[in-house]
Amino acid sequence: MKGASAVVRRLCGLLFGLPWYLSAAANCDFQTGAFIDKLNEPSSLKELRIEIPKSGKFNKNFARIITSPGRIITPEQKKKFRARIYVQYDFGECQYEGTVRQSGDWKDHVKMALKPLRSVDVSLREGNVFGAVKFKLLIPETRGNLNEILGSLLLRRLGFIAPETFHLLAEVNGSRSLMLFQENAAKELLERNGRREGPLFEGDESLIWKYQDFNQLELEDVSLARVTNSRWFERGSNSQAITLESLSRLQGAYLRFATGYQPWNRVTIFPNGPHDRLTASYSLILEAMNGHHGLFPHNRRFYFNAFEDRLEPIYYDGDLNLTKPFKRYRKNKADHPYPDYSLSLIKSIRQKIQGPKFIERLRREFSERILDPVIGEEFFEASLKNLLLNFERLRQNIQENPRRKFEPVLSFDEHYSKFIENHHSHQLSQFVLYDVKRGESGFEALVEETLTGTKVRKNITSEEMRILISKNLFNKHRAVFLPEKFEVDLLSGVKDFSLPESISFKSLKGSNGIRILVDESVRVIEIFQKYPTDWVLFSDLVLEDWTIKFYGIATGPELQDQLFNEHGMTGCLNFYRTKFSGVGLEVAGGQCEDSVNVVNSTGTLESVRVKDGYSDAVDIDFSEIEFSTIEVETAGNDCLDVSGGIYLLGDAQFVGCADKAISVGERSNLVFRRARISTSKIGVAIKDFSTVEGRDWLVNDTEICVDVSQKKQEFGGAYASVPSENCSGTFQVDKHSILQ
Numbered sequence: 001m002k003g004a005s006a007v008v009r010r011l012c013g014l015l016f017g018l019p020w021y022l023s024a025a026a027n028c029d030f031q032t033g034a035f036i037d038k039l040n041e042p043s044s045l046k047e048l049r050i051e052i053p054k055s056g057k058f059n060k061n062f063a064r065i066i067t068s069p070g071r072i073i074t075p076e077q078k079k080k081f082r083a084r085i086y087v088q089y090d091f092g093e094c095q096y097e098g099t100v101r102q103s104g105d106w107k108d109h110v111k112m113a114l115k116p117l118r119s120v121d122v123s124l125r126e127g128n129v130f131g132a133v134k135f136k137l138l139i140p141e142t143r144g145n146l147n148e149i150l151g152s153l154l155l156r157r158l159g160f161i162a163p164e165t166f167h168l169l170a171e172v173n174g175s176r177s178l179m180l181f182q183e184n185a186a187k188e189l190l191e192r193n194g195r196r197e198g199p200l201f202e203g204d205e206s207l208i209w210k211y212q213d214f215n216q217l218e219l220e221d222v223s224l225a226r227v228t229n230s231r232w233f234e235r236g237s238n239s240q241a242i243t244l245e246s247l248s249r250l251q252g253a254y255l256r257f258a259t260g261y262q263p264w265n266r267v268t269i270f271p272n273g274p275h276d277r278l279t280a281s282y283s284l285i286l287e288a289m290n291g292h293h294g295l296f297p298h299n300r301r302f303y304f305n306a307f308e309d310r311l312e313p314i315y316y317d318g319d320l321n322l323t324k325p326f327k328r329y330r331k332n333k334a335d336h337p338y339p340d341y342s343l344s345l346i347k348s349i350r351q352k353i354q355g356p357k358f359i360e361r362l363r364r365e366f367s368e369r370i371l372d373p374v375i376g377e378e379f380f381e382a383s384l385k386n387l388l389l390n391f392e393r394l395r396q397n398i399q400e401n402p403r404r405k406f407e408p409v410l411s412f413d414e415h416y417s418k419f420i421e422n423h424h425s426h427q428l429s430q431f432v433l434y435d436v437k438r439g440e441s442g443f444e445a446l447v448e449e450t451l452t453g454t455k456v457r458k459n460i461t462s463e464e465m466r467i468l469i470s471k472n473l474f475n476k477h478r479a480v481f482l483p484e485k486f487e488v489d490l491l492s493g494v495k496d497f498s499l500p501e502s503i504s505f506k507s508l509k510g511s512n513g514i515r516i517l518v519d520e521s522v523r524v525i526e527i528f529q530k531y532p533t534d535w536v537l538f539s540d541l542v543l544e545d546w547t548i549k550f551y552g553i554a555t556g557p558e559l560q561d562q563l564f565n566e567h568g569m570t571g572c573l574n575f576y577r578t579k580f581s582g583v584g585l586e587v588a589g590g591q592c593e594d595s596v597n598v599v600n601s602t603g604t605l606e607s608v609r610v611k612d613g614y615s616d617a618v619d620i621d622f623s624e625i626e627f628s629t630i631e632v633e634t635a636g637n638d639c640l641d642v643s644g645g646i647y648l649l650g651d652a653q654f655v656g657c658a659d660k661a662i663s664v665g666e667r668s669n670l671v672f673r674r675a676r677i678s679t680s681k682i683g684v685a686i687k688d689f690s691t692v693e694g695r696d697w698l699v700n701d702t703e704i705c706v707d708v709s710q711k712k713q714e715f716g717g718a719y720a721s722v723p724s725e726n727c728s729g730t731f732q733v734d735k736h737s738i739l740q
Contacts, residue, residue, distance in 0.1 A: 027127050030092035032710070033717025033737035036689050038091065040667070042166040043368045045130060048137070048181075049086040049171040050100060050122070057081065058173060061102065062116045071107050072209050072216065078102045078121075085122065087129055096127040100172075105209055108142050115175040121184075128714045130164060131192060131667075132183035137170050140180050146379045147320040148180060149369050150362075151289050155315045157362055158352060160282060161193045161303055162315035166369035178371065185228065185301050185314050188714045191644065191666065194600055194622040198306055198568065199243040200229045200314075201250055203298035204472055214426070221422045222430070223298060224254040224480055230470035236562035240462065244436065244486040246304035247469060250311055251482050252412065257297050259410075259418035268295040271302065271311040274339075281345050282313045288326060288390040294318030306568020307539060307576040307599065322383035326390035326397075346395050350388060359384065412484040419482075423450035431479035433460075433468065436486055445483075447474070494567060503541055510536035511567075522547075527573065529553045532591035532614075535569045539576040543583050543603075548573070552590025555614055563593040570619065571597025580625070582606045587617075594619040595635075604628065616641050617657075627652065638663045639680070642670060649694075655679055661702070664690045666715065672697070682707055683727060686737075688715030692722065699727035708737040 038044045052058040058081050065077045080099045087094045100120045103109055109119040119138045122129075129135060144151075148165055155162040163183045170179040183189055187197050204226040207219040225247070227233060233243045253271040268283040270276055286294055293299060294317055301314035352358060363380055370376040416434075423430060428450065435446040442461040448454065460468070468474050469481050499506040500520050508516075513530030527536055527550045536550075550573045564570045572590035580603030587595045588611040595613040598620040606628045610617040613635035620641070626648040632639040632655070639657040640649075643666035650673050654661040657680035664670045665687040672694035677683045682704040686692045688711055699705055705727035708720045717736030724731065733739040 027096055028092060028094040030089075031717055031736060031738060032689075033708070033719045035089075035091055036667075036691060036716070036719060038089070039716055040131070040689070041368065042130060042164075042181075044089050044091075045087065045168060045181075046090060047088040047169045047171070048129065049088070050120070050173065051084045051086070052081050052100065052173045053084070054081060055173050059116065062110060062118060065102060065107070065118075066110050066112060066116075073102060073104055073107060073109065074210055080123075083122070085124065085129075087127075094127055096124050098122060098124040098126075103136050103138065104142060105205070106142075109139060111139065113177075116173075117175055117177055118172065119179075120172060124713070126713065128188075128716075130181070130183075131714050132164070132186075132188050133714050134184040134186055134188075136180075136182045136184065137168070137172065138180040138182060140167075140178060143180055143182070143317065144320050145180070146370065146376065147289075147322050147383075148182075148318075150322060150366050150380065150383055151291065151318060151320040152182075152315055153365055153369065154289075154353075154362060155282075155285065156193065157358065157365075158285065158349070160285075160315060161189065161195065161312055163189055164192060167371045169371075185316065187229070189314075190303065191714070194644065195303060195305065195312075196307075196568075196599070196621065197232060199227060199232060199246050199304045201225050201247065201302040201304075201311075202228050202316075203254070203296075203300050205298050206472060208298045214428075219426060219428065220298065221258045222419065222426065222428060223258065224482065225250050225297075225300075225302075226472055227469045228301075230466045233466050233469065234462065238562045238564055238566045238568075240465075241486070241566040242304065242306060242568060243469070244465075244481075244483075246311060247481060248436075248483050248486045250302060251480075252484070254297055255412075255415050255419055255482065256410075258422065259415045269297050269300070275341075276310065277341065277345060278310065279313065280339075280342060281349060284342060284345055284391075284394065285349060286315075286318055286320075288387055288394055289318065290321040290324050290326065290390075291318030294320075306564075307537070309567075323379070323386050325386070326393040342398055343395060346391050346398075350391050353384070353388065416482070420448075420450055420453075427451065429478070431474050431477055432482050433458075433474065433479060434483045436481070436483040447479075497536075499541070503543060503546070505541040507539045507541055508536065509539075510534065524549065527551065529572070529590060532589075533565065533572075534590075535565065535567075535572050535574060535592060537569060537574040537576060538578055540578075542579045542581070544581040545583070547584040547586070550585075550587040550590070550595075552588055552595070552612075554589060555591040565592075569597070570594045573597070575599070575601050577601060579603045580605055585609070588612055590614060594641075597621075598623055598625065601625065605630070610635070610639075613637075613639070620645065620647065623647075626650070632657065641665075642668050643690075644668060647671075649673065649675065652676070657681070660685045662692075663687075664692050664718075665711070666690065677702060683729065684720070684722065685709075686718040686720045687711045688718060691719045693720075694722050697723060697726055699729065702727065702729045705729040705731050706739060707732045708739045709734040710736040 078101045080101045083098050083100045085096045085098050100122050103119040103121045111117045121136055123134045152162040152165045165182045168179050168181040207223040250271045253269045257269045270279050301316045302311045305312050430450045432448045433445040437444055443465050444459050447456050447458050497508040497516050499508050511534045513534040514536050515528040517526040523546045525548045529552050532553050532555050571594035572592040573596050575598045578601040583605050584607040586609045591614045594616045595610050596618045601623045604626045608630040611633045615637040617632040617635040617639045622644040624646045629651045631653045634656040636658050638660045639654040641663040645668055647670040652675045654677050660682040661677040661680040662684045667689040670692045675697040678700040680702045683699045683702045685707045708718045710717045719738045721740040
């Protein structure tokens with residue numbers, strides 16, 4: 001293999017026991033399935049080179065930016081250019097087609113040294129770089145260099161969504177320099193951070209920098225939010241309901257900020273209400289890192305987590321300074337004290353950061369993302385010391401100032417009236433769409449023009465709604481989506497159930513048709529459906545030595561148009577952030593996409609038995625689960641589908657799987673000790689940077705024994721080590737992958 005050293009060959013042999021294949025993949029001169037671990041280590045990426053075929057126009061674009069008046073890079077100056085992207089690793093090179101464009105709002109993103117240097121946004125039409133399909137190459141000083149790398153890593157280790165960021169040598173059209181690689185807020189970012197794909201939002205900056213003849217930031221008091229992944233909205237009625245309901249909540253928070261309600265430091269907003277500790281913790285951490293820039297609403301990014309029914313912050317562009325003493329942000333020199341509970345949050349955050357294991361992992365991962373380890377170590381020590389001092393300074397600041405409860409929030413109508421007044425003060429014409437409901441062929445809404453007050457009820461197609469929520473346009477006129485709430489309340493049709501005190505961190509909710517019986521004497525929980533799509537969700541708890549029996553009813557005629565319902569659940573029986581120990585599951589019937597769905601969970605499932613799965617019998621994401629025994633009899637799709645985690649099967653038996661008996665994807669590792677498979681289309685499918693190892697298996701009446709391949713752009717090939725005997729079907733492996 002081109003570029004592969006003897007050390008790398010030996011390492012791969014030790015890890016996988018695999019033979020050395022010399023054939024090239026489509027866009028790489030090596031098989032990605034041979035370097036799964038290496039391709040997920042930033043230090044393996046040596047250099048990235050971008051060539052622009054129309055380099056003359058690209059250079060003219062740079063000249064126009066650098067010579068134009070003012071400090072802002074306008075949207076018109078961010079033209080896309082076709083590009084070839086070459087990615088150099090220790091063990092070979094990949095070549096991709098894509099596009100690049102100027103990145104950044106300010107002119108610090110362009111500079112003239114010996115050659116033109118600029119920050120760029122890169123979008124790949126094929127392949128990926130470190131799992132990212134869209135990413136930025138940033139002049140390090142525009143993001144605080146080492147501050148951005150360590151800050152984003154620290155936030156991710158604390159459980160927040162933050163982009164992968166690291167040093168990279170990059171050459172853009174002949175100009176070579178050290179750059180910051182940073183992935184975009186997209187599906188791949190969510191997957192890397194252990195979240196399912198869902199709605200993504202950001203502060204709408206189209207009114208902030210240069211809109212018509214208004215000054216910079218002049219329209220901040222009429223600027224709200226927008227959707228950034230509007231194609232997800234198009235996928236079906238449930239995507240639409242989740243997107244519009246969560247956007248209406250977020251718009252409410254932006255509306256309160258725009259009309260003068262700023263509860264903490266006149267910067268941050270609280271989309272989940274004033275007592276949401278997730279938002280409060282995020283704000284405190286960014287303040288301790290001097291990241292007020294990232295708290296301004298127009299700089300914010302959010303993800304709606306359907307499991308938690310709340311908006312999560314996504315870190316972006318905090319302009320961090322980790323070695324600078326904490327300085328409280330003030331506006332108009334006014335003091336805005338923090339609520340009482342912020343003190344306990346600071347204590348909890350400090351305890352996590354001071355943990356020896358936390359520090360060592362953070363140190364190691366930081367060193368893997370920088371190119372100068374000596375300077376990096378000095379910066380790491382200074383930053384960690386100052387960060388802990390900043391939390392102490394922040395704590396003292398809170399204690400020394402009178403603390404208060406949040407000011408009463410005005411009604412939606414009162415905030416809305418002030419919002420309209422703001423438009424009048426600017427003489428800004430905009431359509432506001434509120435009282436939004438579903439219609440016969442899309443939606444209908446009351447549309448008000450801000451200056452005249454004219455109100456008309458309009459029918460809106462799904463495509464018009466997509467453009468409205470993502471581009472703030474309606475019938476080619478500036479517009480904003482602003483209902484008090486969308487007609488689908490995600491909390492409606494959901495009820496909470498009580499759990500025994502012997503179950504820690506109790507949280508159980510489900511649809512109204514669910515009935516639950518608990519017998520503590522034998523530690524059995526029985527769950528009964530009234531309708532075939534009824535569901536239940538266990539979350540944030542510890543289950544030890546319990547058996548859960550789910551009785552689904554026969555499937556009915558009603559079918560969902562998406563894999564998940566309007567509450568984001570794919571399973572009839574769902575588990576989220578659950579720790580299992582010696583738990584048994586017995587499930588039969590139901591008409592959900594998954595009979596059992598497990599997300600972000602760990603532990604041991606002693607016994608799992610599923611019968612008559614409507615689609616997937618067992619689906620698990622972003623988890624580490626060991627099955628002592630698992631048995632599935634009849635599934636409309638896959639019997640076991642796992643992704644994004646580590647899985648061990650003890651004794652596995654799968655019968656009557658309409659598609660795959662075992663499906664392993666999206667950077668997963670699975671080992672099976674004993675597997676018996678019969679009457680399935682595919683025995684084991686291994687995809688997308690995943691590995692499977694097993695020896696004791698018997699496969700009968702199955703068309704394809706094993707399929708090893710790359711399916712999705714953001715991943716690469718896969719690796720499988722399974723016996724060639726005891727299965728009479730075919731073995732399939734694509735050119736990216738390896739079958740041993």
